[in-house]
Amino acid sequence: MDEINGKRMQELFQSEQVRNHFTSLANTLGFTLSVYASSGSPLWDGATPYPECGRLQEFSACPLARDTGCYSEMMDSLAKGTPRVFTCYGKMISFAVPIEYMDEKAVIFGHGAFSSRDDYREHLNLLGFREPDAVNIPEPEIYISDAQARKACNLVSESARGLLRSEQETVSLRRKIETLKDVFGQWNASPDDQPAALYRSLVERLFALLDIDCLAVFTADRRKGRYTSLYSLRTRADTAAVQDIDGNDAVVRDLSSGKVYALCPPKGAEQRADAAVRSTAWYFPVVVNNALEAILAVFNRVLRDDDINIISAFCRQAAFLIENRRLYRDLLMKSNRLAAASTWPVNITHHQDYKGLVQAILDKSAELLTAEQGTLMLIDQVTEALLVEAKKGTGDSIPERLAIPKGQGIAGKVAVLGEPMLVKNLEEDPRFKQKNRRHYRTSSFVSVPLKIEDRIIGVLNLSDKATGEVFDDEDLKLVQTFASHAAIVLDWTSLYNQTEELKRLSITDPLTGLLNRRYLQDRLEEELARSKRHDRVLCLLMMDLDGFKYYNDTYGHLLGDRILKSTAEVIMKSVRTIDVVSRYGGDEFVIIFPETELAVATTIAHRLGDDISKKVLAAESTVRESDRTITASIGIVAYPRDGTTTMKLLDNADKAMYRAKYAGKNKIEAV
Numbered sequence: 001m002d003e004i005n006g007k008r009m010q011e012l013f014q015s016e017q018v019r020n021h022f023t024s025l026a027n028t029l030g031f032t033l034s035v036y037a038s039s040g041s042p043l044w045d046g047a048t049p050y051p052e053c054g055r056l057q058e059f060s061a062c063p064l065a066r067d068t069g070c071y072s073e074m075m076d077s078l079a080k081g082t083p084r085v086f087t088c089y090g091k092m093i094s095f096a097v098p099i100e101y102m103d104e105k106a107v108i109f110g111h112g113a114f115s116s117r118d119d120y121r122e123h124l125n126l127l128g129f130r131e132p133d134a135v136n137i138p139e140p141e142i143y144i145s146d147a148q149a150r151k152a153c154n155l156v157s158e159s160a161r162g163l164l165r166s167e168q169e170t171v172s173l174r175r176k177i178e179t180l181k182d183v184f185g186q187w188n189a190s191p192d193d194q195p196a197a198l199y200r201s202l203v204e205r206l207f208a209l210l211d212i213d214c215l216a217v218f219t220a221d222r223r224k225g226r227y228t229s230l231y232s233l234r235t236r237a238d239t240a241a242v243q244d245i246d247g248n249d250a251v252v253r254d255l256s257s258g259k260v261y262a263l264c265p266p267k268g269a270e271q272r273a274d275a276a277v278r279s280t281a282w283y284f285p286v287v288v289n290n291a292l293e294a295i296l297a298v299f300n301r302v303l304r305d306d307d308i309n310i311i312s313a314f315c316r317q318a319a320f321l322i323e324n325r326r327l328y329r330d331l332l333m334k335s336n337r338l339a340a341a342s343t344w345p346v347n348i349t350h351h352q353d354y355k356g357l358v359q360a361i362l363d364k365s366a367e368l369l370t371a372e373q374g375t376l377m378l379i380d381q382v383t384e385a386l387l388v389e390a391k392k393g394t395g396d397s398i399p400e401r402l403a404i405p406k407g408q409g410i411a412g413k414v415a416v417l418g419e420p421m422l423v424k425n426l427e428e429d430p431r432f433k434q435k436n437r438r439h440y441r442t443s444s445f446v447s448v449p450l451k452i453e454d455r456i457i458g459v460l461n462l463s464d465k466a467t468g469e470v471f472d473d474e475d476l477k478l479v480q481t482f483a484s485h486a487a488i489v490l491d492w493t494s495l496y497n498q499t500e501e502l503k504r505l506s507i508t509d510p511l512t513g514l515l516n517r518r519y520l521q522d523r524l525e526e527e528l529a530r531s532k533r534h535d536r537v538l539c540l541l542m543m544d545l546d547g548f549k550y551y552n553d554t555y556g557h558l559l560g561d562r563i564l565k566s567t568a569e570v571i572m573k574s575v576r577t578i579d580v581v582s583r584y585g586g587d588e589f590v591i592i593f594p595e596t597e598l599a600v601a602t603t604i605a606h607r608l609g610d611d612i613s614k615k616v617l618a619a620e621s622t623v624r625e626s627d628r629t630i631t632a633s634i635g636i637v638a639y640p641r642d643g644t645t646t647m648k649l650l651d652n653a654d655k656a657m658y659r660a661k662y663a664g665k666n667k668i669e670a671v
Helices: 007-012 016-029 052-059 069-080 117-126 146-186 195-209 250-256 305-348 354-369 409-417 473-507 517-534 548-555 557-574 598-615 646-662
Strands: 032-037 042-045 084-087 093-101 104-113 214-221 226-234 262-264 280-288 291-300 371-379 386-392 421-423 445-452 455-465 538-545 580-585 588-594 632-639 668-670
Touching: 007 093, 007 104, 016 032, 016 104, 016 146, 069 084, 069 093, 069 104, 084 146, 093 146, 104 146, 146 445, 146 473, 195 214, 195 226, 195 291, 195 305, 226 291, 250 262, 250 280, 250 291, 280 305, 291 305, 354 371, 354 386, 354 455, 354 473, 371 409, 386 409, 386 455, 409 421, 409 445, 409 455, 421 473, 445 473, 455 473, 473 517, 517 538, 517 580, 517 588, 517 646, 538 598, 538 646, 548 557, 557 580, 557 588, 557 598, 588 598, 588 646, 598 632, 598 668, 632 646, 646 668
Parallel strands: 632 668
Antiparallel strands: 032 042, 032 104, 084 093, 093 104, 214 226, 214 291, 262 280, 280 291, 371 386, 371 455, 421 445, 445 455, 538 588, 538 632, 580 588
């Protein structure tokens, strides 16, 4: 342990919750995340999405040692207290993020991504592979630009700061709770005791200690506006009956004003000769947080001063125990809520679809604050208006995709200013002073911005606590902690979805949704290289629709487009999941059959030709019945029999297809 500076930091990264957080963050960003102490000793080595760094350490001299660039960059980042993005020895784009926890420092090391294909090839050269194309190592699906790496670095920095801040607050709260437990132990009461049990104990102890006719405790019923009898003990059957006390009674007013006790003689005492022997009611207050929580009634003919002092002391003790119990409960609740807030971002990253992620963030934040209603709004990049992307408990009162211009309304102002807004009473708040909104039970709510550093991406609104209470500063702090995590996940997920969509568009044909010609050639090269390595056969099919020009000229290009789309659908239903289908150009389609013998490929081709002739135009009522059959001419070639290069296979498949056309169309030909 002498080698590792930071015992608390080491204990922190032994926590499963913290490990899950950083593992989920690494999977989301596509970087390996590791944590090192200020001495350079490893504290945690997370899951590795890209094992390239491990290969380097295995095949070359690139451990994270004191003489490497990675170590120097990390220690410099730690010394200056600022994140840093750099390219490591292995040509991988990397970053270092300094962190601090409980006065101890460490650095997060992110690596495992490449910025270009050239860097990746150079990386393979460092591994000793002089012919990268011959190495059976999958090339990264995407390359990360310097700007994307800096963004990932900033996201890790923001997320780590939020998590460590929450962890520090949780540790501090646990210490306070342990201190409160000691206090409860000294008072011989458990923090789990309910007020009713404490009051019962108070009555029983006093009754055993003092010579009293009757003791009763009344607890506040705020809903009914009165103090109702909870528990009583008596020694004389003729003692006056215990009755509830109205909240407007003079006794309540006296005790609420701070009197030590209130005295109430029995009714009709002035007319009764035996009044001196009848019980008098003595009322003592149990005041918790400056509010009259309960009333202890002592029915007796007389009370000595020392009796009054003892009863008052017992009431103060009961108030102290109840107040401490509530403080314990509140602190424990806060600790649990903070812990939940720090783990929820890990859970919400598992959502695959963006809409589901947005709704999950709203639902979790509402659960955190026990809010029954809420909305999550995101800023539209084109109009800059706030759009309602998710809602909870609002029913039809808020339309789907409601747009609010920035600056208008409370949420609009939060989006402009970037500052949270806590409203305890909408009708009394000097900033608004307006009637409560329709469909809302309470006039208290919170509205917080979702932002990355100074960039605002949306607003989270929550209202109507399930308990009917108002939101307080603690609620606001909790939801801000959660919102900072949620904003990072939302922003990165949006960027990832955009990248994936651009990637999909770059390799697909916009009309049919099939792979395009450029991507087909890349895939054919990959499949051909795999067949060469494993000495396996491969077949290639090229197909052209017979008379397609006739349909375009006779019925128009709209029908032609429908024919192409329908043909694509028929092909996808006729081939296997391992087959690669593309639109080669015009009305030509190409299919790669990996590891498939010529006889099997020919069988699939016959089935495909039959399906096209029966299904492509079957539903086109606008076409003459005599024209509702379109056929295809198909050419098939096989590797290595008909060629060993992509160019040769495509050329021979094209020739075979045209032989099928010249032979009368609607035929299948091989070379």
